[in-house]
Amino acid sequence: MKKVSIFFCFLFLCCLSLGAQVQSWIRINQLGYLPNSIKVAVFISNEDLATLDFEVKDAVNNTVVFTNKGVSANAQRWGMKHAARMNFSKVIKDGEYYIESNGVKSPPFKINTNVYDGSADFLLTYMRQQRCGYNPYLDAECHQKDGFIVDHPTRTGEYIDVRGGWHDASDYLQYLTTSANATFQMMFAWQQNPDKTIFADEYDALGKKGKNGIPDILDEIRWGLDWMVKMNPDSAVMFNQIADDRDHASMRLPTEDKVDYGWGAGTGRPVYFITGERQGLGKHINRTTGVSSSAGKFASAFALGADIFKDIDPAFSTLMKGKAGAAYNFAETKLGNTQTACLKSPYFYEEDNFVDDVELAAAVKYNLSKDGSWLKKADYWGQLEEVTPWMELGRARHYQFYPFVNLGHYYLSQSNDYSVRAKYIRFMKNGLEAIAKRAKEQDDPFMNGIPFIWCSNNLVAAAITQAHLYQEASGDNSYAEMEAALRDWLLGCNPWGTSMICGFPKSGDSSTRPHSAYVDIMKDIPYGGLVDGPIYRHIYESLLGIHLVYDDEYAPFQFGEAVYHDDPGDYSSNEPTMDGTASLSYYLSAMQKAGKDQAKMVTDSQGAIVRKDIDKKVIRLIFSADVAFEGAPVILKTLDKHNIKGSFFLTGNCLRTKEHEDIIKQLIKKGHYVGAHSDKHILYASWDDRQHTLVSSDSLVQDLRRNMYELARVGVDTSKVNYYLPPSEWYNTENVKLIELEGKKVINFTPGIRTAADYTTPDMKNYKSSQELIDLLYAFEKEQGLNGAVILIHPGTHKDRKDKLYLHLDEIIRNLKSKGYTFDHF
Missing domain, CATH: 3.20.20.370 (Glycoside hydrolase/deacetylase)
Incomplete structure (x- = not known):
């Protein structure tokens, strides 16, 4: 939902009264720009225009501080007649500015070293809201009777305590797949930027307001790891999910979840044992081939957790270390991928790859120990998937290639072995080059070569993470402008002119009506949640059950290759996801660090x-x-x-x-x-x-x-x-x-x-x-x-x-x- 000042509301009403209709727009990063960064706005228009000239003006006194010509791009991809990229990177002085071209102005924006301050912590607002077992947002318990083992050869029907973790999205399903990745992504953010001025301490371990002497991101990480321990109670006993698609019953608060899974309404949910075989309790079954993808995720998270908590909680660190080794060994017992399970419908997370998960587990062990045997293992698995397939192919089924970014490649790019280091830097480059090539072929004004499949914003987060890490590892800035463009895409420089993070930035246009029970029932915003993002028109039109609740405020921008709605009725483009949100924690913390360095x-x-x-x-x-x-x-x-x-x-x-x-x-x-x-x-x-x-x-x-x-x-x-x-x-x-x-x-x-x-x-x-x-x-x-x-x-x-x-x-x-x-x- 758009947030506009009284002045702009007044201006809009005046334009309506005059019969005027805006036909041109300038899209910018609404959060702002670091002084020493690439800065490009995008001009789009439904009119044929004569000039590419633009001016950057001081928002305080309206004086021109910079002039330049934009570069024309393919407007038709987004249903427009004219588009241009407007580079104003030379403007580096702290201040507030706006851009003017062809008679239209951009929203005001800041250039400052502190524009990203607090951004990584803001994401944790949503993570706390997604907590299961005890939910600090509601200050209430939920799902206290989870759960009952299913698909185990001897223990089916047995109760097991798996309370905790996070709800996956607006439903209350819990997946090891996404939760382990979210936990790892937050740990990676802390490992790379272990700075208490970046990650603050404002909440306690339960997620309630109040300091406890531990940065909030570590509290959130611990919440995830504690749940993962419950989901892996023994070396060869792992569970992959809680509940299934029977959860998709209605909008409700987690404390009011009364779905009956066969043990009575609200009296416990199924806990799926990892069998390494195809699973499904009804007519629909997945295509699982082995245990490695899930076991690998357990292993990498436990290994990194052992290092992060070695001084904070030595006993817990020791537990993590032991479980990491056992999980890695289990990953090699039945090679293959573990997919999530469904029952009512054929929709599930279709993860088809697993070598990246095993590579990451070995690469973390190598990164921490510098033990050559772990390097050999990581390199073996890493060479089997040089490029994350969605990057190369430009397509994927739902969560087919997951995680969306291979952090194992980054760890190996830090190897002391020059040949290994060069190899994995090249692998990272190849993935970025594939994305850049698609953007170039499309002549996309937003430099976006991401496929607009379901959860496209997660892919954007993966791409900017890899671009940032690649530049750090190689010193090569070839993809710096693409990285900036995709970062800005998430923060408002997109056809719709809206930030894809709920309620962020506070003064900008952002998602405030996502597909969420908190919106539907409590009329609140799931602050900090990264929404799924734009989706190909043909996918959107094929989905069942989508009925927009409100008039589409972005209607003029829905004639391009992908559509996006800030509407609770659109679960395809506007549902916040827990793993997507966590996946931004590294990047935003890195941008905040860059601001601190520039300061x-x-x-x-x-x-x-x-x-x-x-x-x-x-x-x-x-x-x-x-x-x-x-x-x-x-x-x-x-x-x-x-x-x-x-x-x-x-x-x-x-x-x-x-x-x-x-x-x-x-x-x-x-x-x-x-x-x-x-x-x-x-x-x-x-x-x-x-x-x-x-x-x-x-x-x-x-x-x-x-x-x-x-x-x-x-x-x-x-x-x-x-x-x-x-x-x-x-x-x-x-x-x-x-x-x-x-x-x-x-x-x-x-x-x-x-x-x-x-x-x-x-x-x-x-x-x-x-x-x-x-x-x-x-x-x-x-x-x-x-x-x-x-x-x-x-x-x-x-x-x-x-x-x-x-x-x-x-x-x-x-x-x-x-x-x-x-x-x-x-």
Whole structure:
């Protein structure tokens, strides 16, 4: 349901009174953008328009801060006449803005390092609402008589206590398949970002308001693991689900669930034993072939749980460790997939793959232990499914290829074995390339190559997770724009202009009328729940029992390839799912971490990092050299004296100069950062007009790559060369973006610090003596401080400059140390 301000309501009514009808829209990420991120809005229109021009305006004073031309895209895919992608990534200043083009304005949006703050925790609101056994949202117990074993050769009909866990979606079914994945996804989020400033402590273990000294995500993880222990009471005894499709009886609260499964109304539900054979208590049965998919999920969750809780609850950790090993062994006893069971209808989770689950279990064990035997096992299984099939095929039956993202590949991309690492980075890339290729073939304005099958938003969450992890593992930014586009898709940059997370962001247009009992009965919102998402029109039209309750507010946007409704009557596109919600916890926490990292840095107007760790009294000394390098021995001796690691950015010219070989080897051996500074020290941008690029994209990239080759040749581990100092310390935004696409962060000295003028000679108008440069540095420190500052000193200068600044390095270091500064390298 759309949430609009009084002003916009008034404006809308005025337009109606004038007989006007909006025909064009600008879609944006309603949550906002991090300053140093790709930012692209999408313009769609039912009109034939003449211009692609757009303006970004300051929302406070309406002044234009940026202008550009959009890039036309295929509007017909979404039933429109005109569409364009509008890139405004160059706008990096904190503030509130809007975009204007062809007489229409976008909603206002923020650019800030804190836009994602609290987003990962917000998802937990829905997870707590989905709790079974005790539900903190209702402050009441439910399903206290679960349950009765079915399909066991000797124990069928026996009572077993399996209370706990989460309800799967708006129904009250509980699946090991989705619950184990949800538990693992949240653990992965914490493992990757174990930060109590990202994951807060506002609720206790029962999910009730109140701190308990443990981050809320760990409380939620523990809730899932405790239930999984009950579902795996012995090494070869596992259960796969509670209840079946008899649950689909009516909208009701979980505390009022009176469905009769044969033991009396509301007196217990069936608990399906994992047999490794086809299952179903009625005429409809699934296509189960083995135990590995479910056993593998038990094993990976228990293995990671053992590590996460080793200091919090050692006894529980020990239990997890033992169960992880037993579950892995069980996974290998009857290879195959375990599907969920049905009874009334032929609808079930059709998971067909299992090697990814066994791979993940082994990969987690390897990641934690570095035991080569686990690497061998994980690699064996991982090679059997290089790409998650839905990514490659662009299609799938319901939950056919699950989990939707293979995190085992990421763990193996972190291997100490270079060949294994390279292999799994390639596998991750291949999956992303398949998605990107579909988007390109469609010329989709939203860069969306996701198949719009049921739960398409879960696939989007999987794709952005893999894209983010791939970039981290490889340093390759090839899919950064697609990642941004798919992230923005979930947060409002889609044809319908709505966020797919219920009630989020608070001030935006988001799903507020999903298919949920809490909406239907309590007139409340399942806050934080990720809804299923857009679905192919032909699938939607084939489904039974869909009757929209309200007039379709998104009617103008339902003529494209997929449809979406914010209506409780549409269970296909607008039902929140527990596993889909949990699957976003890693990504949103990673975005929040990125914001925190950006808040610690300052970038210049072109996007280069010019201060790093501004929250600390830390300085980075950098030394850039082309051919002249005569001062390097003096600098190295001074750094050694003060036990400081410096950062040396060297050109290919420098690296190829024979007389520099010994000192460069010493720099590497002593652990100083040795990075790239171009190969031939070419000038990227005009001194007179900075935005005028002087070098072609191909030439710049080839020059950088040759520099990297030379670094590797002299013994530098180029996998750790993540920062790049452009030649002459002069560049423009276009150069920076191109270098970032090569996986390097561009850095430069802090503006206002004049030490880089130590290259000048007495015959130059801008000549500065060393003492003048030192005095200016101290004056800058007094006025602005040097927290996170980058200070550049040239280790070699023209022979006509006799007054070498590097000879004063000892004095500079001693003075700044006396003021409380420490020194670090990149």
